[in-house]
Amino acid sequence: MNYRYIDHQSLSGAIGAEVRGVDLANASDDVWDEIHALYLDRIALFFPGQTLNPTALADVVSHFGPVGKYPFSPGLPEEPRVFSLVKEPHETKNFGEGWHTDTTYADIPPKATALYSVETPPAGGDTLFANMYLAYDALSDGLKETLAGLRAVHSTAVRRGGGRAVGNSYQSVKLSGHDKAVLEAAHPLVRTHPINGRKVIYVDALHTARIEGWTDAESQPLLEYLYQCQQRPEFTCRYQWEPNVLAVWDNCAAQHLAVNDYHGHRREMYRLSITGERPV
Numbered sequence: 001m002n003y004r005y006i007d008h009q010s011l012s013g014a015i016g017a018e019v020r021g022v023d024l025a026n027a028s029d030d031v032w033d034e035i036h037a038l039y040l041d042r043i044a045l046f047f048p049g050q051t052l053n054p055t056a057l058a059d060v061v062s063h064f065g066p067v068g069k070y071p072f073s074p075g076l077p078e079e080p081r082v083f084s085l086v087k088e089p090h091e092t093k094n095f096g097e098g099w100h101t102d103t104t105y106a107d108i109p110p111k112a113t114a115l116y117s118v119e120t121p122p123a124g125g126d127t128l129f130a131n132m133y134l135a136y137d138a139l140s141d142g143l144k145e146t147l148a149g150l151r152a153v154h155s156t157a158v159r160r161g162g163g164r165a166v167g168n169s170y171q172s173v174k175l176s177g178h179d180k181a182v183l184e185a186a187h188p189l190v191r192t193h194p195i196n197g198r199k200v201i202y203v204d205a206l207h208t209a210r211i212e213g214w215t216d217a218e219s220q221p222l223l224e225y226l227y228q229c230q231q232r233p234e235f236t237c238r239y240q241w242e243p244n245v246l247a248v249w250d251n252c253a254a255q256h257l258a259v260n261d262y263h264g265h266r267r268e269m270y271r272l273s274i275t276g277e278r279p280v
């Protein structure tokens, strides 16, 4: 597509684009039409230079769909649609430090997530993203046939790599209810994107418990193999934050990981969930 209204730069061959020179709070319909086309193509978009208070942020993000809520946070007192992710200098645990898709343990996971950088460390604290269409396309026809029709069970009780079940050890991220209720949902292991019909591998190391109808011992070797396929470097990009960047990514087509390499420094992000549809 020939973009007339936005200036963008791809972050890698696989995924991600940075869009410069756009004031999202005052963008025209023509600009939004191009942003939506680029989003479908690049999966994760980054908009530097956006000065937004929490309510203005939620209003901008609602251009991608209705802004819902993260199930384990009441949100900010002044704007419940916005959830603050903070890591203080004395803390070691980081929210989202493992490859994952957001909130797959819900029956209807968010279709997209937005992250806005409030305060960033002098170096580190980057976020990695991976393209799940490419991960699926690279599988052999034989494995694709084996996976067709399988469903995977996603759960908050998965303890791998800092999943929700160990979430109590966050100090500055205010979670509530995550240690009491176990949320669990089964979704197709190969998911079809609701807009372009492309297929993705829809399991992740933080939330997937097992393949439905299989034992844990039977499930884990295949799941581990799929995680390796999803995390191949050539399917990824890395975003280095500065303050006032808005990122939005497609939770069907992308996985992401928050790199925990900035101990001794503060990082604060605002996070918003965009309501989605039941995975098929």
Ligand code: SIN
Pocket: 085, 095, 096, 097, 115, 126, 127, 256, 257, 258, 259, 269, 271
């Ligand atoms: C997340 O996993 O939602 C947070 C990602 C980040 O803080 O970079």
